[in-house]
Amino acid sequence: MGDNCISIVPKDVDSSEVKILAERIFKWLTGNKIVNDVESDCVLNLKGFLPGSNYKYAVEDSDIQLLNLVNNGVEIITERQVWQGVGIDKVSCASCNFDITESDWMDLVEKWFYGVESCEMTCPSCNSIAPITDFNFEPVWAFAELGISFWNWPPLKKEFIDEVEEVINKKVKIVYGRI
Ligand SMILES: [Zn+2]
Numbered sequence: 001m002g003d004n005c006i007s008i009v010p011k012d013v014d015s016s017e018v019k020i021l022a023e024r025i026f027k028w029l030t031g032n033k034i035v036n037d038v039e040s041d042c043v044l045n046l047k048g049f050l051p052g053s054n055y056k057y058a059v060e061d062s063d064i065q066l067l068n069l070v071n072n073g074v075e076i077i078t079e080r081q082v083w084q085g086v087g088i089d090k091v092s093c094a095s096c097n098f099d100i101t102e103s104d105w106m107d108l109v110e111k112w113f114y115g116v117e118s119c120e121m122t123c124p125s126c127n128s129i130a131p132i133t134d135f136n137f138e139p140v141w142a143f144a145e146l147g148i149s150f151w152n153w154p155p156l157k158k159e160f161i162d163e164v165e166e167v168i169n170k171k172v173k174i175v176y177g178r179i
Helices: 015-031 105-114 158-168
Strands: 004-010 035-043 046-051 074-077 081-083 090-092 120-122 129-131 136-138 142-144 147-151 172-178
Touching (some): 004 142, 015 035, 015 158, 035 147, 081 105, 081 147, 081 172, 105 120
Antiparallel strands (some): 004 172, 074 147
16 A cells, blocks of 8 residues: 655745745644644654644545554655656647657656756747746646645645645645655
8 A cells, every 4th residue: 555645836936935935834834733843753754744633624535534644744845856646647848738758858857856957848849948847747747846745635625725825825736646
């Protein structure tokens, strides 16, 4: 049995904003008792924040036995990460929707991750040039320096996600991962 991970990954976050936004989201999550404010071992041998007494505020299915799970923490990640969806069905150009799934996009993702080389790709169809991180991934992947990962939590409520967007004043992507 694997572990599911739902991640909220804000879009268009500048490096200089990462720490400020992470602090703001942490204060909001703990202030509303959605997560505890003390770190503990609850994320795959790593430290994270346990569900708080009001965690049901964030989720659609309140019957799930979230509190009985070993890995049920929330991580606030403030370093460059590729948030992968479960597998990849399609990678396509954001301008013309041309399918580049069979190209070497994974090499460009690695270049982005290590941040040492350009990760731009020229679309073979419309010739637009864009970083691989701007292409459309199905299922959703995200590339960012800030994200909030909920381990084994049930689906998050749309209203909760909307509130997170308001708190940090950014649009977000939702990534459904599994390891
Ligand atoms: Zn294109």
